[in-house]
Amino acid sequence: MNVVVCVKQIPDPAAPQRLDPETKTLVREGKLILDDSDAYGVEMGLQLAEQAGGGEVTLVSMAPGGETSGLRTALAMGAAKAILVSDDALKGSDALATAKVLAKAIERAQPDLVIAATESTDGYTGTMPVQLAELLGLPSVTFAKKVSVGDGAVQVQRQTEAGYDEVQCPLPAVVTVTAGVVEPRYPSFKGIMAAKNKPVDQLTVAELGIDASQVGLAGAGQEVTEVEDAEARSGGQIVVDEGEGFQQVVQFLEQLKLV
Amino acid sequence: MQFAFDDRQVEFRAQLRALAEKECTPADLRAAWESAPGWSADRWRALGDMGILAVTVPEAQGGLGLGFVDLVLLLEEAGRSGLPEPVVETVAVAAPLFAALGTDASGRWLEGIASGEVAVGVAAPPGAPEGPGGPVLVNAGGALLVLPSAGGALHVVETTGAGSAGLALEPKRSVDGARHLVEVGGEPPAETEVAAAGPGLELWRRACDRGAWGTAAVLLGVADRLVGFGAEHAKARVQFGKPIGSFQAVKHHLAGALVRLEFARPLVYAAAWALDEGDEEAPRLVSMAKSAASDAASVAASVALQVHGAIGYTWEHDLHLWMKRAWALGAAWGDAGWHRARLLGQISW
Numbered sequence: 385m386n387v388v389v390c391v392k393q394i395p396d397p398a399a400p401q402r403l404d405p406e407t408k409t410l411v412r413e414g415k416l417i418l419d420d421s422d423a424y425g426v427e428m429g430l431q432l433a434e435q436a437g438g439g440e441v442t443l444v445s446m447a448p449g450g451e452t453s454g455l456r457t458a459l460a461m462g463a464a465k466a467i468l469v470s471d472d473a474l475k476g477s478d479a480l481a482t483a484k485v486l487a488k489a490i491e492r493a494q495p496d497l498v499i500a501a502t503e504s505t506d507g508y509t510g511t512m513p514v515q516l517a518e519l520l521g522l523p524s525v526t527f528a529k530k531v532s533v534g535d536g537a538v539q540v541q542r543q544t545e546a547g548y549d550e551v552q553c554p555l556p557a558v559v560t561v562t563a564g565v566v567e568p569r570y571p572s573f574k575g576i577m578a579a580k581n582k583p584v585d586q587l588t589v590a591e592l593g594i595d596a597s598q599v600g601l602a603g604a605g606q607e608v609t610e611v612e613d614a615e616a617r618s619g620g621q622i623v624v625d626e627g628e629g630f631q632q633v634v635q636f637l638e639q640l641k642l643v
Numbered sequence: 644m645q646f647a648f649d650d651r652q653v654e655f656r657a658q659l660r661a662l663a664e665k666e667c668t669p670a671d672l673r674a675a676w677e678s679a680p681g682w683s684a685d686r687w688r689a690l691g692d693m694g695i696l697a698v699t700v701p702e703a704q705g706g707l708g709l710g711f712v713d714l715v716l717l718l719e720e721a722g723r724s725g726l727p728e729p730v731v732e733t734v735a736v737a738a739p740l741f742a743a744l745g746t747d748a749s750g751r752w753l754e755g756i757a758s759g760e761v762a763v764g765v766a767a768p769p770g771a772p773e774g775p776g777g778p779v780l781v782n783a784g785g786a787l788l789v790l791p792s793a794g795g796a797l798h799v800v801e802t803t804g805a806g807s808a809g810l811a812l813e814p815k816r817s818v819d820g821a822r823h824l825v826e827v828g829g830e831p832p833a834e835t836e837v838a839a840a841g842p843g844l845e846l847w848r849r850a851c852d853r854g855a856w857g858t859a860a861v862l863l864g865v866a867d868r869l870v871g872f873g874a875e876h877a878k879a880r881v882q883f884g885k886p887i888g889s890f891q892a893v894k895h896h897l898a899g900a901l902v903r904l905e906f907a908r909p910l911v912y913a914a915a916w917a918l919d920e921g922d923e924e925a926p927r928l929v930s931m932a933k934s935a936a937s938d939a940a941s942v943a944a945s946v947a948l949q950v951h952g953a954i955g956y957t958w959e960h961d962l963h964l965w966m967k968r969a970w971a972l973g974a975a976w977g978d979a980g981w982h983r984a985r986l987l988g989q990i991s992w
Contacts, residue, residue, distance in 0.1 A: 570661060577651065
């Protein structure tokens, strides 16, 4: 079974993030790393391919400057190859444009299953995977906390607020996985050494047959018009308990309509 | 000429750090203090799966066939994260020794090391030929013991096999509770001999150099962690309306400890290169590295303790877990004084 895993390479969340004052988009300079939330999808893809007794995992990613650092991490985990779309025309792309680009790249890989994270750690739109499914004409299942494949279908336990739904869906399909789905493996040193020589197919927008005006800032259907700092948290109110503190707690909760 | 570590070596370190952050927390270290072998078989397997234990094992035995320059950042990271497993004994001391033996048995042991099934302890029993090991070993809790005998022959004993029958292994307390020591009594039986007196002594001398060097690399990481503890506390603890790190009497202490560490680092790296190349300077560089790293870790421990004030003395604070490691490893495989004396003996003018 061939699995495509969509992975995002993001600026290191441990480093301070900056917004471009002009475009109000995230500055993506220097080394990018594999989004932690994608490690779960990569692990899930690897396990499903192993369980199916054959096939491989192909990574699909879109990143500026031909960046492959994050892809190498996922290749070191065991993915077989990667398709990277990198093009100056993509700068400022919104979720829909990203989905259009990834869809074209995924079509080349002809997968039985497409896996993505629920949302990225830097953008948090959470809309890209379902847009991708629509563009590919595939069914999609979101918020998977358990995934198995058999009889030409994917069985998913889909996380809900109350518990989970059991969903079955014919393949090929797009599945988004939560952080609970599997425990990602650490890349082994042999994997890191092998990853250097694994193929990364780098493509431009033109090579995918996409009109450059459909993507990037020019093609974005939305615009960030203003950015403001989050409001600082106020100090709160300290209640000295003289035997009746509980009443004030109850009053406070009543105000919030919580009791 | 390339003096910096390459991407691969830095990536290896990053992966070990990621593993240790999850699998070797201060709570895990406290558990290691309480447990019988002092370390965890599960963590040993995880280290094996990642490939750290295979770094110096030849490719023919399933290893990576890499050298000490590839290993040094990993040992440093092992010290920083406080890993209590016998990585130095197994990867730096035993694996190159077994590779040099080139026998069927040593090939099997190497395969066991590479796959994470075999951990190795090293001991120098009383009366053993020259070497700084001392009469104790880290309890490998498992498979193999490397032992020099009084006559200079080298033995490898499978601790669960018949060869260990004549040996008395007596537990000894270490100041570092995660370092469970055993004193070895008795003579290993003849059938466990892997090298006769002449070549055995030469192999043992080189093994001791690697042990001292590997421990020096670990001490760099221990010192780094201790300076980090001190710097963090100096920024967080406020007195007279300011973080205490803003006062010269505190920050100069910490800067002094950092300078000791930064001066020890290139010596350890140079010794790694010399060991890889079989350079004749290697023993001298190893002694310089071990004396500088032992001193750096000792200074870092006392400065970190002083910066913390009374809280640093408490059992509940994590500082002592690294401070005691610095003391224990500073004395292992020859302390700073032993190595300075050896260095003096090697210098002629």
